[in-house]
Amino acid sequence: MHKSFELQPGARPLVRGVGSQASADGAGVRIQRVAGFDSPDFSPFLMLDEIRSENADDYIAGFPPHPHRGIETLTYMLNGEFEHQDHLGNRGAVASGGAQWMRAGRGIIHSEMPSQAPGGMHGFQLWINMAAANKMDKPSWRDIQSTEIPELALDGGEGASEGSLIRLIAGEWTIGGEEKHAPLTDAAAEAAVADIRLGAGAEVLMPLPETHSVLVYVYSGALVTERGTIGRGNMLLYGAGESLQLRAHTEGAGLLCLHGLPLREPVAHYGPFVMNSREEIEQALRDYNNGTLTD
CATH class of the missing domain: 2.60.120.10 (Jelly Rolls)
Structure with missing residues (x-):
């Protein structure tokens, strides 16, 4: 059980x-x-x-x-x-x-x-x-x-399985009470990305900036949460708090963990262009069609 x-x-x-x-x-x-x-x-x-x-x-x-x-x-x-x-x-x-x-x-x-x-x-x-x-x-x-990507062991405490680790791809993280820097630190909006692999039943508690949004994508295995067990192919959005608590199900879990500073700006999106207004999207289309997008 x-x-x-x-x-x-x-x-x-x-x-x-x-x-x-x-x-x-x-x-x-x-x-x-x-x-x-x-x-x-x-x-x-x-x-x-x-x-x-x-x-x-x-x-x-x-x-x-x-x-x-x-x-x-x-x-x-x-x-x-x-x-x-x-x-x-x-x-x-x-x-x-x-x-x-x-x-x-x-x-x-x-x-x-x-x-x-x-x-x-x-x-x-x-x-x-x-x-x-x-x-x-x-x-x-x-x-x-x-x-170039640091790969660190995760101490999950009681009940954690051996082999749990985190690969730091972008941004800044606190692992084992120490500040760690990924190779990419100049991504927009302080964006941080890590690949977390948890052994069967492993549980970790990771401090994250309280001002940041936090998302977790399950790409293998499953996570146990207060809302039930969630399998691969799902993005999880978390509310406010000072840490992220993750627990793998019995088959373990592979996760992409994302955190970053919310921009709180309007988003206008069309195909490969993301701007702040419809007028800016139309300008991007004109620039591309005129051959001046990259000028």
């Missing part, structure tokens, strides 16, 4: 869960998507796509050249490889365990093409909103290889 879940003092309550939806993007890449463009609870995050397939036909066509303005993207691979190219001349590949970050700012045109690696493809792309004051900043990009 699994013991009941009791929320610790100061821990953030689970407000709601949002299930991912089957979709397709790029040149027909099959994905599971969680979109939060219209939800203040998601801010500063906008959308998470999960690519998960052992069938190359589901993803091999990739994402041919396309534009963006007003956002940042963070791609993280559990398995497989993607290569990035953009109009600035940047080119680089990221393989299993690595990440790529891109700031579109004023405008970037890029492609993301997968390799047909053994074992299929399993990865994520997160869209992060940029503050209105920064949406027209100069674009930039970087690779973060797997060897």
Whole structure:
């Protein structure tokens, strides 16, 4: 019998869960998507796509050249490889365990093409909103290889299983009472991203900034919460508090944990462009059609 879940003092309550939806993007890449463009609870995050397939036909066509303005993207691979190219001349590949970050700012045109690696493809792309004051900043990009990402043991205390760990991809975290920095620390809105893997029945309590939104995506196994057991493919949104309490079910859990500063600004979204007004979206479309998006 699994013991009941009791929320610790100061821990953030689970407000709601949002299930991912089957979709397709790029040149027909099959994905599971969680979109939060219209939800203040998601801010500063906008959308998470999960690519998960052992069938190359589901993803091999990739994402041919396309534009963006007003956002940042963070791609993280559990398995497989993607290569990035953009109009600035940047080119680089990221393989299993690595990440790529891109700031579109004023405008970037890029492609993301997968390799047909053994074992299929399993990865994520997160869209992060940029503050209105920064949406027209100069674009930039970087690779973060797997060897650059700190991988730390998590002390889950009583009842925790061996093998629980956290991989710090972006932002700042407090682990074991110590401040830890991920390799990417200049993401918009203080956005922080970590891959957490909990052993069977493991429980952790992690301090997080009280001013930040907190979201957790379950990509494997299941979490036990005060609202019941929640399996993979679900994004969980948490309320106010000073810490995040996570407990894996008997099969363990793989999670993407996100926290960031809510922007509290209007969001206007059309395809690859995210701005603050319909007029700015129309301007982005004119700039792209006129060939001046990246000027």
